[in-house]
Amino acid sequence: MVINLDVTLRDGGYRNNFDFPLDYARHHVRESVAAGMEWIEIGYRNGSFKPRPDIGRTGLGADDYIRALAEVVPPEHLCMIVHPKNITEDDLPRMYEAGARMVRFCLPSGAPEAGLALLARAVDLGFTTTVNITRVSQLDGRRLAELAAMSGDSGADVVYLADSNGSMLPREVSRLVTLVRSVTDAAIGLHAHNNLGLALANAIAAVEAGATWIDSSVLGMGKGPGNLVTEQWLAYLGRRGSTEGHDLGRILALAHRMEGEFAEAAPSLPLPDLVLGHFDLSVEERAKLPQGRISDAFSAARELTATGAR
Structure with missing residues (x-):
């Protein structure tokens, strides 16, 4: 079974400085959940890795924003992502109280200890947790295995391979998924970027190698050329006979609205x-x-x- 996670409101924010109106964000989470997406990543907590001036609501992830979305979908679908350097332990219970039920940690490969300590705290609070190991294409295999094992030992439910540079080939994705599966009992996920137009092929390769969590965004809206396109991914799952619980028509209607409201959402390959x-x-x-x-x-x-x- 594949668990699908919608990253539009967060990764798509790199295109419009995270400036999604609240009414649209509420509509997006409602429709995405209704279409069968298990989790919706609604934003960063306290900013992205590098500070951005005048960053919008989906880049700040304030408590009132989380609460507003938890009013329209069950909290069990709402996810926040964090860079450990941007948060304190106090942020975690506040996010949980506001309505988030998953927290994702972008783990710096050079100094992961602070992030793993926060991860353990999040586990104690009752969050579903993921570790996103970024820029895996540039990591030595041994170091990737160490980070994956440490993440699992610290309580991560899912270890994500993030192809941050959008440079990986399907055979490389398959090899890394197999490697990480060998060192942790945590589920494996893929966060694909589409610089080479291979996000869909890489997601297929990841699932065939044993990954069970896949990130995607509506219209592929995300940093640079974007992410795996949700509409394409659900269409592929349908072609392979895995349509149960997914409403492609509803996602297509959401994509149509996005396209009309946000010029930055249009598919692009600079x-x-x-x-x-x-x-x-x-x-x-x-x-x-x-x-x-x-x-x-x-x-x-x-x-x-x-x-x-x-």
């Missing part, structure tokens, strides 16, 4: 993001690429990769 995916560079490296001619950006990205300056 050429610099394709270059980043090709060279397995993070979105932060985009600022190092020359503006203007894409051929100059391509050459600069190749030089960054060759020198290891990424």
